[in-house]
Amino acid sequence: MKRVAQLLALVAAVLLVPTGSFGQGASHKIDHAVAAKLQSSPTAPQRVIITTLPASRAAIKQSLNARGNTVLGENARFSTLTTNVAGGDISMYAGNATVTGIHADAKILSHTVPGGGGSGSAVSALRDTLGLSSTTFTGAGIGIAVIDSGVKSINDFAGRLYFYDFLNGAPGNLITAADDYGHGTHVAGLLGGSGATSNGQYKGVAPGARVVALRVLDANGQGYTSDVINAINFAITNKTALGIDIINLSLGHPIFEPAASDPLVQAVEAASRAGIIVVAAAGNVGVNSTTGEVGYAGVTSPGNARSAITVGAVNTNGTARRSDDVVPNYSSRGPTWYDGFLKPDIVAPGHKLVSDVSRNATLYKNNSTLRVGTDYMTLSGTSMSTGVVSGTVALMLQANRAATGYPLRPSLTPNAVKAILQFTAIRMHDASGAELDSLTQGAGALNAAGAIELAKSIDTSAAPGAPWLMSGVTPSTTIAGENILWGENILWGENILWGESIYTHQIAWGMNVLWGENIMWGENILWGENVLWGENILWGENIVWGEDLIGITDGLNILWGENILWGELRASNIVWGELTANNSVWVTSTAWLTTVF
Numbered sequence: 001m002k003r004v005a006q007l008l009a010l011v012a013a014v015l016l017v018p019t020g021s022f023g024q025g026a027s028h029k030i031d032h033a034v035a036a037k038l039q040s041s042p043t044a045p046q047r048v049i050i051t052t053l054p055a056s057r058a059a060i061k062q063s064l065n066a067r068g069n070t071v072l073g074e075n076a077r078f079s080t081l082t083t084n085v086a087g088g089d090i091s092m093y094a095g096n097a098t099v100t101g102i103h104a105d106a107k108i109l110s111h112t113v114p115g116g117g118g119s120g121s122a123v124s125a126l127r128d129t130l131g132l133s134s135t136t137f138t139g140a141g142i143g144i145a146v147i148d149s150g151v152k153s154i155n156d157f158a159g160r161l162y163f164y165d166f167l168n169g170a171p172g173n174l175i176t177a178a179d180d181y182g183h184g185t186h187v188a189g190l191l192g193g194s195g196a197t198s199n200g201q202y203k204g205v206a207p208g209a210r211v212v213a214l215r216v217l218d219a220n221g222q223g224y225t226s227d228v229i230n231a232i233n234f235a236i237t238n239k240t241a242l243g244i245d246i247i248n249l250s251l252g253h254p255i256f257e258p259a260a261s262d263p264l265v266q267a268v269e270a271a272s273r274a275g276i277i278v279v280a281a282a283g284n285v286g287v288n289s290t291t292g293e294v295g296y297a298g299v300t301s302p303g304n305a306r307s308a309i310t311v312g313a314v315n316t317n318g319t320a321r322r323s324d325d326v327v328p329n330y331s332s333r334g335p336t337w338y339d340g341f342l343k344p345d346i347v348a349p350g351h352k353l354v355s356d357v358s359r360n361a362t363l364y365k366n367n368s369t370l371r372v373g374t375d376y377m378t379l380s381g382t383s384m385s386t387g388v389v390s391g392t393v394a395l396m397l398q399a400n401r402a403a404t405g406y407p408l409r410p411s412l413t414p415n416a417v418k419a420i421l422q423f424t425a426i427r428m429h430d431a432s433g434a435e436l437d438s439l440t441q442g443a444g445a446l447n448a449a450g451a452i453e454l455a456k457s458i459d460t461s462a463a464p465g466a467p468w469l470m471s472g473v474t475p476s477t478t479i480a481g482e483n484i485l486w487g488e489n490i491l492w493g494e495n496i497l498w499g500e501s502i503y504t505h506q507i508a509w510g511m512n513v514l515w516g517e518n519i520m521w522g523e524n525i526l527w528g529e530n531v532l533w534g535e536n537i538l539w540g541e542n543i544v545w546g547e548d549l550i551g552i553t554d555g556l557n558i559l560w561g562e563n564i565l566w567g568e569l570r571a572s573n574i575v576w577g578e579l580t581a582n583n584s585v586w587v588t589s590t591a592w593l594t595t596v597f
Contacts, residue, residue: 026095031257033104034090043087047072047105049226049263054079056098073169073226077233077270080263082169082226101261106253108228110149110183110221111281111300111383112363113330126190127203128320129349130392131449131479139206139394141401143243144191145235145276146387147228148184148250149217152358153177154375156193156204162242163213166231167223172214180219182361186379187250188213189356191391197375202354205391205448206398212242217251219362225253225264232267236274245397245411247271248390249280249308250383252300258338265305272307275511277397277414279390280308281382282344283332296439298332299343306493306515309393309418312344313385314428314445315351320480322426325349327440331382334439341516342438342491346421347428348392348446350385352378392448393417399456403470409461416458416509419490423502424450424477427487438496444487450477454502468505492516 027035037046052060057079064071064083073082082105085093093099127133153161153176163177179185188204188211195203214231216223228251235244249268259265268278285298303310313331317324328351334343357364357377370377400412412420425444428436454473462468475486490497492508493516501521502509508519 027091029094029099029101030090031101031103031261033106033254033256034102037104038087038090041087045084045086046090047082047084047224048090049103049105049229050081050083050085050093050099051101051103051261051263052079052081053098053100057081060093060096060099073230075226075230075233077236078229078263078267080226080229082224101257101263103261103263104225104256106225106256108216108223108225108251108253110181110217110251110381111284111386112183112221112379112381113284125320126349126353126388127205128480129316129322130205130388130446131477132205132395135395135449135452137206137395137398137402137452138208139192139391139398140208141243142206142245142394142397143210143212144206144246144248144390144394145212145214145231145242145244146184146188146191146248147214147216147231147235148187148248149181149221150179150184150215151177151188151211151213152179152185152356152361154185154356154358155196156189156356157211158194158196160192160209161211161213163215164231164234165215166227166234167215167218169227169230170215172230172234177213178215179213179358179361181217181221182357182363182377183217183221183250183379183383184213184215185361186355186357186363186377187248187383187387189376190353190384190387191248191394193356197356198373202356202372202376204355205388206394209391209394210243212244221362223251229264229267232271235276236271239274239276244276246390246393247276247278248386249278249302250381250386252281252283252303254285255299255301255304255337259301259304259306259336259341262301262304264302268302268305268308269514272305272414272515273511275411275413277393277417278302278305278308279386279393280305280310281386282310282312284313284330284381286312286331286333287329292329294329294333296333297335297337299334299336300332303332303343304336304339304341306341307414309346309389309414309421310344310442311350311382311386311389312347312440312442313350313380313382314347316349318352321482322445322479322484323482325426325428325445327428327436328380330380331385331440340494342442342494344442345418345491346389346425346442346444346446348385348388350382350388351380353380353384353388354378355384355387389421389446392421392446392451395448395452396420396455399452400458400460403456404458404460409459412455412458412460413509413511415511415513415515416460417455418515419502419509420454420458421446421451422490423486423488424454424475425487426484438491443489443491447477447479447484447486449479450486453477462505464505464507464510466505467503469503493518497521
């Protein structure tokens with residue numbers, strides 16, 4: 001019952017977002033960050049992204065210039081204008097019928113934990129804990145776009161690195177590879193470093209993959225949302241020319257609006273529709289830095305994109321065996337703000353991992369205690385976990401394509417890849433043996449060896465509705481002498497799918513279905529009993545929250561059993577601490593908005 005109480009309160013926290021803070025009329029087009037600054041400084045200029053109807057973008061640009069607002073850039077694919085706009089003009093443009101939204105061009109930060117993130121020893125044998133010690137797959141032929149602080153041209157990426165610059169509105173020119181911050185190089189080393197400089201000791205997950213570095217973060221690890229959107233647009237446009245199969249996003253910003261209107265989320269969804277598999281960090285906002293309390297609903301944008309593979313962190317405690325793995329407190333838990341999406345999708349090793357770095361990078365120069373020799377360093381965070389998953393996806397794609405005769409048969413779709421990762425994942429437990437909730441671990445911990453095994457067994461040319469395994473699979477994997485059962489569940493939107501759903505070519509695994517959309521499932525899918533919400537919310541066997549409470553806001557209550565949880569929650573809150581069956585109140589904090597992640 002305690003777990004049910006937690007989850008009920010958490011989703012309630014997400015759904016009870018008052019609309020009053022956004023004002024009246026056309027201000028529903030203005031995101032939370034822009035609205036907050038308007039309230040505190042009504043006339044102050046703001047750097048924003050204005051989304052428009054495609055046919056009206058030129059006219060809005062002309063109007064902005066005529067009123068003395070500086071237009072910094074535009075994006076035709078997403079019909080956006082990046083501009084410094086006077087505070088007094090924001091409401092006027094929000095009232096324009098051809099303007100669909102005004103969004104903060106928010107600062108983007110890398111998802112690395114300062115100081116290494118607490119206890120634990122450096123994991124140099126990353127491949128062993130993923131079950132990859134004997135795999136022959138290297139990710140050869142697979143391209144990964146690393147949208148980050150850049151990647152330094154070093155031996156570990158020799159012959160496989162391409163570098164394009166988008167920092168501060170740069171147009172994506174091909175230039176000499178560099179990384180003034182060091183974060184992108186570290187992530188790239190985890191997903192695709194050859195380990196040449198360390199004689200193979202710190203080899204990445206997919207050492208044969210092609211790395212396409214798209215720089216959007218500066219020497220301090222910061223950038224703008226608009227630059228990330230431009231980099232994603234570049235990846236979509238050049239998917240075929242550069243062979244980009246995967247996008248790695250080890251960065252993000254707090255969620256300021258629903259996913260459907262968030263321009264960064266929509267860029268991710270466009271990449272997924274183009275057939276690119278997007279792997280995004282969940283964020284490192286899982287713990288209150290002042291009190292140490294674990295909190296929920298800290299997932300950042302674009303980790304709230306439904307199609308993205310959103311990744312939380314695992315601390316392997318420095319061992320290859322998986323039975324001692326834990327989810328570190330800093331790893332962001334779900335659900336997502338505004339939408340209540342069940343995230344993260346999966347968790348993966350990300351705590352104190354050793355990888356490449358440039359000696360001239362800010363991270364290297366300012367953190368001498370984290371250096372490993374002269375060419376590597378130890379970092380922690382969901383950034384690192386995301387790189388590990390991206391490398392795993394590269395191995396999955398290579399394995400499947402080799403088995404099916406690609407390109408005569410299609411490649412795995414983004415939905416299919418996510419389903420395979422979740423189905424083969426390892427369910428995690430706390431110190432008492434109780435299974436962690438799905439808002440903490442998603443479908444479970446990454447099982448790279450199992451995911452590759454299942455991926456190479458799937459015939460992508462099978463007709464929808466038909467079985468598509470080319471060979472039988474055993475739903476377990478042996479890692480470090482432990483035989484580990486696959487979780488065999490898939491978090492499909494607001495439901496948990498149990499059973500053998502992945503063994504059939506479902507319509508859901510195709511390109512034309514957004515992850516989580518309502519579709520007709522076959523009889524072979526059993527719905528979970530513990531987490532199911534939608535128009536009606538069913539928790540466990542005896543708690544039903546009817547749709548009549550959906551969307552109710554300020555100061556109202558949720559009836560749960562004999563207790564009532566009172567309070568008004570805003571979009572800047574996270575639910576901290578553990579809720580029990582006897583709680584009648586919850587504690588909230590706005591501290592996460594100022595937390596460096």
